[in-house]
Amino acid sequence: MMFMTYGVIITYNYVVPYCTAAFGMSAALASIMGYAANGFRFCGCWIGGQIADRKGLSNMLLVDIILMIIGVLGLLFTPRSMNFMWMLVISIALLCSFMYSAQALHYAVLEEGDYPVEIMGATTFILSPIGYGIAESIMPMYNGWCLEHFKGLAGYEAIFKTFIVMLCIALISTLIFRKLTKERRLELARIRDKNTSAKSETQE
Numbered sequence: 001m002m003f004m005t006y007g008v009i010i011t012y013n014y015v016v017p018y019c020t021a022a023f024g025m026s027a028a029l030a031s032i033m034g035y036a037a038n039g040f041r042f043c044g045c046w047i048g049g050q051i052a053d054r055k056g057l058s059n060m061l062l063v064d065i066i067l068m069i070i071g072v073l074g075l076l077f078t079p080r081s082m083n084f085m086w087m088l089v090i091s092i093a094l095l096c097s098f099m100y101s102a103q104a105l106h107y108a109v110l111e112e113g114d115y116p117v118e119i120m121g122a123t124t125f126i127l128s129p130i131g132y133g134i135a136e137s138i139m140p141m142y143n144g145w146c147l148e149h150f151k152g153l154a155g156y157e158a159i160f161k162t163f164i165v166m167l168c169i170a171l172i173s174t175l176i177f178r179k180l181t182k183e184r185r186l187e188l189a190r191i192r193d194k195n196t197s198a199k200s201e202t203q204e
Contacts, residue, residue, distance in 0.1 A: 005166075012096065036092075044100045048098070056188065062174050
């Protein structure tokens with residue numbers, strides 16, 4: 001789950017040059033859209049955190065991954081014309097917002113695994129090099145190979161199609177994780193409902 005989503009996150013920088021090449025966007029406008037990612041990041045993390053607190057961590061992670069897939073599909077299939085810029089902006093907003101929401105849940109979702117506190121440090125020590133370190137090592141080389149092997153826009157399209165495959169794997173992994181943690185998630189849901197009821201009674 002971590003490797004596949006983070007592999008997409010660190011490759012986001014290829015979106016801006018793709019927009020310039022595919023849509024004839026000026027360098028200035030492309031740069032503005034690149035910086036707008038910071039705003040999308042804030043929105044995605046806030047929205048993801050609010051929903052995850054109420055509906056469950058892995059539930060939100062599933063939503064993040066699905067919306068990221070929709071965003072990437074938008075990049076691939078938006079007609080290459082400035083007249084359809086609004087579709088491109090929506091696709092980038094979805095991808096960027098919810099990829100950061102997913103990243104914010106990478107470690108938080110471990111709560112649903114009910115791992116003993118005494119091994120949590122060891123767990124994150126194993127996850128970080130696999131999920132982050134290997135992704136940061138492999139993805140830049142793979143993306144460079146795509147751009148060199150497939151000339152022009154075909155290179156970017158190959159990268160984005162790889163995103164789809166990676167996110168589908170992340171989606172399947174999350175579904176398996178949810179199946180393995182069903183009892184713990186039900187317990188956490190009961191705790192959330194209890195806390196919500198207690199808060200409502202206090203406010204009344």
